[in-house]
Amino acid sequence: MKPLVIVTRKLPLEIEKRMKELFQVRLNSDDHLFSREELLTAVNEADILVSTVTEKIDADIIASSGPNLRMIANFGVGVDHIDLKAAAQKMITVTNTPGVLTEDTADMAMALLLSITRRVSEGERMLRSGNWKTWSPTGMLGMRLQDKKLGIIGMGRIGQALAARARAFGLSIHYHNRNRLDDDVEKKLGATYWESLDQMITQMDVISLNCPFTPDTHRIMSKRRLALMQPHSYLVNTARGDVVDEKALIDILQSGAVAGAGLDVYENEPNVNPVFFDLENVVLAPHMGSATEEARYAMGEKVLINVKTFIDGHSPRDRVLAESY
Numbered sequence: 001m002k003p004l005v006i007v008t009r010k011l012p013l014e015i016e017k018r019m020k021e022l023f024q025v026r027l028n029s030d031d032h033l034f035s036r037e038e039l040l041t042a043v044n045e046a047d048i049l050v051s052t053v054t055e056k057i058d059a060d061i062i063a064s065s066g067p068n069l070r071m072i073a074n075f076g077v078g079v080d081h082i083d084l085k086a087a088a089q090k091m092i093t094v095t096n097t098p099g100v101l102t103e104d105t106a107d108m109a110m111a112l113l114l115s116i117t118r119r120v121s122e123g124e125r126m127l128r129s130g131n132w133k134t135w136s137p138t139g140m141l142g143m144r145l146q147d148k149k150l151g152i153i154g155m156g157r158i159g160q161a162l163a164a165r166a167r168a169f170g171l172s173i174h175y176h177n178r179n180r181l182d183d184d185v186e187k188k189l190g191a192t193y194w195e196s197l198d199q200m201i202t203q204m205d206v207i208s209l210n211c212p213f214t215p216d217t218h219r220i221m222s223k224r225r226l227a228l229m230q231p232h233s234y235l236v237n238t239a240r241g242d243v244v245d246e247k248a249l250i251d252i253l254q255s256g257a258v259a260g261a262g263l264d265v266y267e268n269e270p271n272v273n274p275v276f277f278d279l280e281n282v283v284l285a286p287h288m289g290s291a292t293e294e295a296r297y298a299m300g301e302k303v304l305i306n307v308k309t310f311i312d313g314h315s316p317r318d319r320v321l322a323e324s325y
């Protein structure tokens with residue numbers, strides 16, 4: 001009898017096809033969001049759960065999982081929606097899909113950065129609504145990127161990939177990270193390390209959040225830190241909504257205490273605070289940093305390999321340990 005793999009969301013076709021060949025699998029063909037009851041049933045029946053960021057697998061869900069549940073193979077790199085400690089206590093192996101969505105997420109951060117500083121979405125809204133009357137010497141002025149300073153919070157894979165892109169646009173690279181990068185990496189990226197996040201924030205023209213969401217980074221851009229940003233500066237978030245105090249961000253966007261924000265992630269997804277919709281100085285994307293054909297296929301491949309490795313009795317390469325997250 002093959003182990004039962006329950007997949008919470010619809011995955012790329014080729015991945016689902018291969019899953020059917022390899023495992024006894026229960027797919028979600030209409031891609032509906034699992035209710036809490038469905039999630040409880042799934043963790044009770046499955047040997048392996050393939051989850052995504054849309055399921056909150058908290059301590060209660062894990063506590064009520066059945067004796068067969070041995071693995072949660074997450075389709076995605078962030079695992080902040082899974083209670084890793086509770087999983088470890090029940091000897092449930094958790095894996096993720098690092099490395100294969102780096103470039104795509106960095107592209108999205110760059111796209112938001114360009115879009116907000118050059119007012120691309122705002123211009124499109126104006127044009128589509130029929131309000132563009134003429135070219136104007138003083139209309140739709142944004143901020144030039146050349147020679148400006150980008151401060152990256154979280155200089156892991158994605159932060160570094162963003163740094164490489166931003167350099168090509170003439171931005172100087174600054175970063176704050178748990179650990180300072182090796183000399184050669186700093187040199188390659190032309191990156192300046194700031195031990196003090198507060199000090200870095202006060203000097204930057206653009207701040208980009210690229211850190212994982214952990215207890216340490218919860219609202220790392222707090223109300224106090226947001227207030228340290230320069231009035232002409234911008235915030236870009238492709239990490240997780242919870243790394244920013246969203247209410248405080250709305251306040252400073254409304255008051256003009258910062259110039260704007262490019263956001264791909266929100267505190268309470270998919271329920272985006274509707275106040276954002278009335279603000280001209282934000283670009284809003286629906287959590288699509290890794291949304292390319294290539295990334296989603298590669299993420300699926302990683303899930304397949306992680307699950308197969310585990311079933312074959314080996315330790316999957318992308319195992320996430322509670323203590324290192």
Ligand code: DGY
Nearest residue numbers: 053075076077078290
């Ligand atoms: C990730 O991989 O973490 C993406 O944000 C989707 O979960």
